[in-house]
Each structure stands twice: as C-alpha cells, then as structure tokens.
Amino acid sequence: MRALAWGLVLLLSACVPVAMLRPPEPARGLEVSVGGSLFHNPFANRDQYPIMPLPYLAVAFGDGELEYNFSVQWGLRGGVKLGLGPGLALDAGLTVPPLFGPDWSQGVPVVLDGGAILGGDGFYFSPRVHLIRVPTPSGGSWEWAWQPAWQASLGTYRRDWVAEVGALGGLGRLLIHLSAAWRFGTAP
Numbered sequence: 001m002r003a004l005a006w007g008l009v010l011l012l013s014a015c016v017p018v019a020m021l022r023p024p025e026p027a028r029g030l031e032v033s034v035g036g037s038l039f040h041n042p043f044a045n046r047d048q049y050p051i052m053p054l055p056y057l058a059v060a061f062g063d064g065e066l067e068y069n070f071s072v073q074w075g076l077r078g079g080v081k082l083g084l085g086p087g088l089a090l091d092a093g094l095t096v097p098p099l100f101g102p103d104w105s106q107g108v109p110v111v112l113d114g115g116a117i118l119g120g121d122g123f124y125f126s127p128r129v130h131l132i133r134v135p136t137p138s139g140g141s142w143e144w145a146w147q148p149a150w151q152a153s154l155g156t157y158r159r160d161w162v163a164e165v166g167a168l169g170g171l172g173r174l175l176i177h178l179s180a181a182w183r184f185g186t187a188p
Contacts, residue, residue: 018037018039018054018073018166018168018175018177018179019035019036019037019054019056019071019073019153019164019166019177019179019181020091020117020126020128020151020153020155020164020166020179021033021035021056021058021071021155021162021164021179021180021181022058022060022069022081022091022117022126022162023117023119023124023155023157023162024083024087024088024089024117024118024119024120024124025064025083025089026062026063026064026065026066026067026081026082026083026089027060027061027062027064027067027069027081027185028062028063028064028185029061029062029185029186030059030060030061030185030186031058031059031060031061031183031184031185031186032057032058032059032060032183032184032185033056033057033058033059033060033071033162033181033182033183033184034056034057034181034182034184035055035056035162035179035180035181035182036053036054036055036056036179036180036181037053037054037056037073037177037178037179038051038052038053038054038177038178038179039051039052039054039175039176039177039178040052040175040176054073055072055073056071056072056073056179056181057071057072057073058070058071058072058181059071060081062081064083065082065083066080066081066082066083067080067081067082067083068080069081069093075095075096075097075111076095076096077093077094077095077096077111077113078093078094079091079092079093079094079113080092080093081117086120087118087119087120088116088117088118089116089117090114090115090116090117091114091115091116091117091126091128092112092113092114092115093112093113093114094110094111094112094113095110095111095113096110097109097110109132109133109134110132110133111130111131111132111133112130112131113128113129113130113131113151114128114129115127115128115129115151122156122157122158123154123155123156123157124153124154124155124156124157124164125152125153125154125155126151126152126153126154126155127150127151127152128150128151128152128153129148129149129150129151130148130149130150130151130168130170131146131147131148131149132146132147132148132149133145133146133147134146134147147170148170149168149169149170150168150169150170151166151167151168151169152166152167153165153166154166157183159183160182160183160184161180161181161182161183162180162181162183163178163179163180163181164178164179164180165177165178165179166179
C-alpha cells in the first residue's frame with residue numbers, strides 16, 4: 001500500500017508541470033528551451049540515487065505581447081502567456097497525461113494551471129495554482145475529483161539560459177526542484 005501511495009505521488013508530481021522556466025516577457029518569434037529538473041527521489045533507499053532527474057523541452061512562439069507555449073516534462077502542457085506590462089504577465093495552461101506509460105484507464109490526472117509572472121532585470125517570481133483531476137476511491141469504484149495544489153518559482157534568466165528553484169505543494173508532500181534550460185530563439 002505504501003508503494004502504491006508513493007507511486008501515485010510520483011505520478012501526480014510528474015504530470016504537474018514541475019518547472020516553469022518562463023520569464024515574464026512573452027516570446028518574440030520562435031523560442032526553444034532544452035533542460036531538466038532535479039528533485040528528491042521518493043523511492044530512494046540505500047542502493048538508489050536520492051535525486052531524480054526529469055528532462056524538460058519547451059517551444060514558445062509569440063509577438064512579444066501574446067505567447068503560445070508547449071512543454072514536455074513527462075506530461076504534455078499547452079499554454080498561453082499574456083504580457084500585461086514590463087515585468088508582468090499572466091500564464092495559464094493545460095497538461096495532459098504522458099504519451100507513454102500508464103493509460104487513461106489507470107487514473108492518470110489532467111492538470112489546469114494558472115499564475116502570474118513578476119520580474120525584471122533578469123529575475124522573476126511566479127506564484128501558481130494547479131487544479132489536478134485525480135481519481136478518488138468511492139465505494140468500490142473510482143471517481144474523478146479536482147484537487148488544488150500550489151507552486152512558487154524563483155528564477156533568473158538571460159538571453160540564452162534560464163534557471164529556477166521552486167516548490168510544489170498540496171499533494172500530501174512538498175516537492176522542491178532545481179531546474180535549468182538553455183534557450184534558443186529567432187526574433188521576427
């Protein structure tokens with residue numbers, strides 16, 4: 001039972017977009033980011049590594065005011081970012097289950113997320129709320145319920161890289177992650 005609970009925590013945390021890695025300025029043209037996240041391995045014992053890596057790939061395109069973005073960090077996230085002014089943007093997205101591994105019948109969650117990105121001079125802070133559609137037991141069968149979670153990310157960025165530290169809570173434990181990515185882009 002304990003292994004099943006840890007497996008569910010890992011599955012939920014892997015489907016939730018762990019790394020944000022998005023500065024407040026919406027993309028101008030096409031941008032691609034490649035990187036990864038490190039977080040505590042909940043399955044670690046004396047014979048296993050205490051840190052678990054999770055790769056990150058993102059594509060964003062926009063006109064400097066409105067950005068459409070897609071990222072993969074096990075689940076596939078599609079989102080939109082709206083610049084409201086210098087150093088201020090709203091960002092929202094939908095994450096669907098991974099394309100490999102468990103299937104829908106095994107209760108893989110869908111995640112809606114939204115938050116603000118505040119920053120400037122190469123730094124940002126982003127508070128974010130997630131609504132996770134998770135399976136819950138109900139009298140011998142499973143029903144779907146929405147569960148809230150929160151995330152806060154603090155990062156730094158330059159033209160060709162971004163790095164952040166973040167915390168994801170509300171899933172029965174607190175996941176701290178370190179994430180970084182290289183950024184490649186073309187301006188219109």
